[in-house]
Amino acid sequence: MRPTFEELLAGWITRQRWFAGKGRAITELAVETATPLPLRGPAESRHSDVAGSSRTTDDESTLPVTVRHLIITVRQESRTDRYQLFLGFRPELPQRLNHVAIGPTDDGVAYDAVHDAEVTGLLLGGIAGEDEIGPLRFHRMPGVEIDTSPRSLVLGAEQSNTSLVYGDRYICKLFRKIVPGVNPELEIVSALAERGSPHIAKPYGWIETDVAGENTTLAFTQEFLPTACDGWALALTSVRDLYGSLAGTDAGDAGGDFAAESHRLGVATAHLHKEMAAAFPTGAIEAPEVKRMVEGFRRRLESAIAEVPELAAHAGEAHEAFDRLADVEHPIPVQRVHGDYHLGQVMRTPSEWVVLDFEGEPGQPLGERRALDSPLRDVAGMLRSFEYAARHLLFDHPDPRRLAPRAAEWAARNRAAFLAGYSAGGGGIRGDDAVLLRALELSKAAYEVVYEARNRPAWLPIPLAAFTGPGA
Numbered sequence: 001m002r003p004t005f006e007e008l009l010a011g012w013i014t015r016q017r018w019f020a021g022k023g024r025a026i027t028e029l030a031v032e033t034a035t036p037l038p039l040r041g042p043a044e045s046r047h048s049d050v051a052g053s054s055r056t057t058d059d060e061s062t063l064p065v066t067v068r069h070l071i072i073t074v075r076q077e078s079r080t081d082r083y084q085l086f087l088g089f090r091p092e093l094p095q096r097l098n099h100v101a102i103g104p105t106d107d108g109v110a111y112d113a114v115h116d117a118e119v120t121g122l123l124l125g126g127i128a129g130e131d132e133i134g135p136l137r138f139h140r141m142p143g144v145e146i147d148t149s150p151r152s153l154v155l156g157a158e159q160s161n162t163s164l165v166y167g168d169r170y171i172c173k174l175f176r177k178i179v180p181g182v183n184p185e186l187e188i189v190s191a192l193a194e195r196g197s198p199h200i201a202k203p204y205g206w207i208e209t210d211v212a213g214e215n216t217t218l219a220f221t222q223e224f225l226p227t228a229c230d231g232w233a234l235a236l237t238s239v240r241d242l243y244g245s246l247a248g249t250d251a252g253d254a255g256g257d258f259a260a261e262s263h264r265l266g267v268a269t270a271h272l273h274k275e276m277a278a279a280f281p282t283g284a285i286e287a288p289e290v291k292r293m294v295e296g297f298r299r300r301l302e303s304a305i306a307e308v309p310e311l312a313a314h315a316g317e318a319h320e321a322f323d324r325l326a327d328v329e330h331p332i333p334v335q336r337v338h339g340d341y342h343l344g345q346v347m348r349t350p351s352e353w354v355v356l357d358f359e360g361e362p363g364q365p366l367g368e369r370r371a372l373d374s375p376l377r378d379v380a381g382m383l384r385s386f387e388y389a390a391r392h393l394l395f396d397h398p399d400p401r402r403l404a405p406r407a408a409e410w411a412a413r414n415r416a417a418f419l420a421g422y423s424a425g426g427g428g429i430r431g432d433d434a435v436l437l438r439a440l441e442l443s444k445a446a447y448e449v450v451y452e453a454r455n456r457p458a459w460l461p462i463p464l465a466a467f468t469g470p471g472a
């Protein structure tokens with residue numbers, strides 16, 4: 001018997017990189033809203049242009065295609081999450097779409113239409129035209145113009161969401177897991193753009209709808225930075241140089257040294273924090289709230305241990321770091337922060353470090369992600385990322401033991417440069433801040449243990465090493 005549409009989706013969604021509920025069985029999947037997206041009407045001319053041009057290479061454009069925007073709910077044990085899907089239906093799939101097939105339905109073969117450049121123009125076109133399609137509202141940023149002619153490609157990055165790059169002009173991120181409310185990324189990037197920040201990619205528009213009675217962001221379009229390189233790729237190039245250099249060469253002399261960039265990134269991070277402090281409310285948390293924060297860290301560590309029991313044997317240092325933070329008596333300054341700051345979230349353009357993805361940690365509730373927090377949370381995130389970059393290339397190396405001390409040396413050098421840059425940019429790290437920073441680093445490492453166990457088990461040794469001391 002043919003599976004139902006919901007059963008098809010349940011089988012398919014668990015294989016998607018962005019599916020947040022990996023490792024737990026789906027007990028129920030239901031379609032909450034299904035909105036047909038017209039390839040006529042506002043998007044008609046754009047679509048027919050696109051279809052016309054593709055007919056020269058592939059006759060498939062003459063086949064009828066329908067596109068639907070879906071919000072589905074997925075129940076797993078006691079939790080229910082919402083996801084956004086952009087699906088196409090064709091009588092049969094052309095070869096180029098076979099890899100994104102979901103399966104046969106009463107309406108034709110369903111597929112993940114983000115990969116179908118014949119239809120994705122309607123998303124950019126909808127934003128350009130400020131369309132309203134059923135419950136979906138498309139918005140263009142005031143004062144910007146959008147060229148709707150570029151075709152899209154799906155970005156092949158390791159991602160929590162799906163990003164479509166239109167030509168070399170725009171990048172439209174479809175948030176996959178939908179949490180009711182305005183996405184912090186839209187909120188923060190718009191506010192910083194208004195203040196003329198050089199550290200964000202220009203926003204062009206967004207798509208929203210109402211979910212559970214709240215205005216909810218579904219997608220966000222920004223300027224694509226075609227000449228920029230992300231910090232993760234740059235850092236790995238530097239680590240490769242070090243590993244490939246002669247024994248005895250230190251990280252500063254190996255060529256491809258990243259420390260000057262780490263310093264610049266530190267300065268940019270401090271400036272970004274100042275801009276965010278100016279654009280949003282700020283405050284300070286006193287001892288009782290600091291203790292509550294520590295309780296949160298402990299809970300996070302305990303749930304990481306529940307999921308990855310081998311962590312228990314190494315959790316002592318983290319408990320000590322959390323105890324030291326619980327004893328801090330001074331108020332801790334708080335403000336809006338990035339929340340999931342790492343080398344993959346920063347891009348080096350020819351002139352600046354630009355920061356992406358202000359969503360916070362994708363697994364956390366929206367209220368928590370929007371809450372005021374210590375800017376050192378971002379500093380800790382980046383320090384963890386230096387550890388990741390240093391250790392990642394050891395996986396495939398024939399002699400990882402020999403290189404482990406070099407990994408530690410690279411991480412220490414770039415960590416020091418980043419912190420020096422952060423201070424030079426006006427981001428103070430003083431007194432008890434070192435205690436807070438250490439606790440934040442270990443709390444982030446606990447999050448990463450769970451993230452890697454669920455998404456990339458082969459990477460698990462990297463965050464685990466944070467608990468077993470330097471060089472482990």
Ligand SMILES: Nc1ncnc2c1ncn2[C@@H]1O[C@H](COP(=O)(O)OP(=O)(O)O)[C@@H](O)[C@H]1O
Binds near residue numbers: 222230
């Ligand atoms: N404006 C942009 N210009 C160029 N590349 C970008 C841009 N925004 C994102 N990217 C690329 O996409 C990757 C993932 O983007 P990100 O916003 O972090 O998505 P996610 O929330 O899914 O992790 C980045 O590491 C970067 O390589």
Ligand SMILES: O=P(O)(O)O[C@H]1O[C@H](CO)[C@@H](O[C@H]2O[C@H](CO)[C@@H](O)[C@H](O)[C@H]2O)[C@H](O)[C@H]1O
Binds near residue numbers: 161362381385
């Ligand atoms: O970028 P996302 O919002 O999707 O963040 C999630 O995925 C990240 C991995 O892509 C993950 O980051 C971890 O791995 C990075 C290397 O791939 C490393 O640089 C980070 O330091 C490390 O935390 C992030 O934690 C997760 O929320």
